[in-house]
Amino acid sequence: MIPGKKVRLRAYREDDLKNAFNYVNSQSVTRYLNVMRPRSLAEERAWVEAAMKNDDPTLVRLAIESADGEFLGGIGLMHIDQRNRAAELGIGIARPEDWGRGLGSEAAVLMLRHAFEEMNLHRVYLRVYAYNERGQRSYKKIGFVEEGRMRQAHFRHGAWHDVVFMGILAEEFFAAHGRSDDGKVVDAAPPPA
Numbered sequence: 001m002i003p004g005k006k007v008r009l010r011a012y013r014e015d016d017l018k019n020a021f022n023y024v025n026s027q028s029v030t031r032y033l034n035v036m037r038p039r040s041l042a043e044e045r046a047w048v049e050a051a052m053k054n055d056d057p058t059l060v061r062l063a064i065e066s067a068d069g070e071f072l073g074g075i076g077l078m079h080i081d082q083r084n085r086a087a088e089l090g091i092g093i094a095r096p097e098d099w100g101r102g103l104g105s106e107a108a109v110l111m112l113r114h115a116f117e118e119m120n121l122h123r124v125y126l127r128v129y130a131y132n133e134r135g136q137r138s139y140k141k142i143g144f145v146e147e148g149r150m151r152q153a154h155f156r157h158g159a160w161h162d163v164v165f166m167g168i169l170a171e172e173f174f175a176a177h178g179r180s181d182d183g184k185v186v187d188a189a190p191p192p193a
Contacts, residue, residue, distance in 0.1 A: 002062070004110050007103050009062040009075060012051040016063055017041075019071040020048055023094035033092055057082075060119075064093070064107045072098060075107050077115060077124070085122035087115060105138050109177060112142070116170040117180055123169050129154055130162035143176040144168045 002009040012020075021044040023029050039047075051061040051074075061076040073094040077087040089111065093104045115121045126144065128135045136146075144166040152160035 002110050002114055004106050005067075006101075007064050007066060007072060007107050007110070009064060009107060009110050009114075011054065012048055012061065012063050012074075014048070014052070016071055017045055017048050019094060020044055020063075020074065023073065023092065029092060029094060029096070033090075060087075060111075060114075062111070064091075064103070066103075072103055073107075075111050077111065077119075077121075080119075080121075085120060087119075087121055087124055089115075089124050089126045099134070105142060108139075108142055112168065112173050113177070113180065116173055121170065123167055125165060125167040128164050128166060129156070130164055131156075136164060136166070139166050142168070143172050145172075 021039070021041055024033075024039050024044055024047075050056070054061070058080045059076060059078055060080070061074065064072040064075055066072055071094065073092045075089075075091045078090055080087040089108065091104055091108055091111075093099055093107075112124055115124050125147070126139065128139065130149070140146075145168070147165045147167045149165060150163045153163045154161045
């Protein structure tokens with residue numbers, strides 16, 4: 001488990017299936033994810049089971065839960081490239097009523113700390129759709145910088161949208177958030193704007 005103040009990251013469990021299934025089939029959530037059609041319960045069960053096995057060296061998939069143990073969403077590192085010490089970050093907070101509370105930002109900082117301090121990664125990047133302005137603001141607050149964009153690369157809701165690429169280097173993360181000190185929990189909140 002990776003503890004924070006408001007959230008903690010943990011391995012997926014069988015009892016996460018219902019919540020994961022509901023959020024991966026919520027249009028208000030999936031409009032910000034690369035999920036283009038409803039998923040069946042069997043498909044989501046296979047996904048959760050694969051996450052529980054955790055036997056793919058190019059993936060880290062963790063559940064996000066509140067301090068009192070409530071499932072909040074998921075976060076992961078994908079396309080982990082050990083040679084170049086890089087990975088892609090993906091995150092989803094399950095319920096719109098939890099958005100804007102800093103839960104995703106804290107989860108992202110916890111995952112980045114794990115990526116840079118434990119996995120010895122050098123760079124983490126992400127893709128965000130141009131219409132997800134809240135997400136872009138959150139990522140910038142954490143320390144991500146826009147590295148480029150693919151124009152009209154994402155078709156959603158009857159229109160073409162840009163895909164924005166953002167990245168953060170280990171030294172940028174440590175400059176903004178510091179390093180853990182002998183197991184001491186470091187504040188996972190993003191720095192004030």
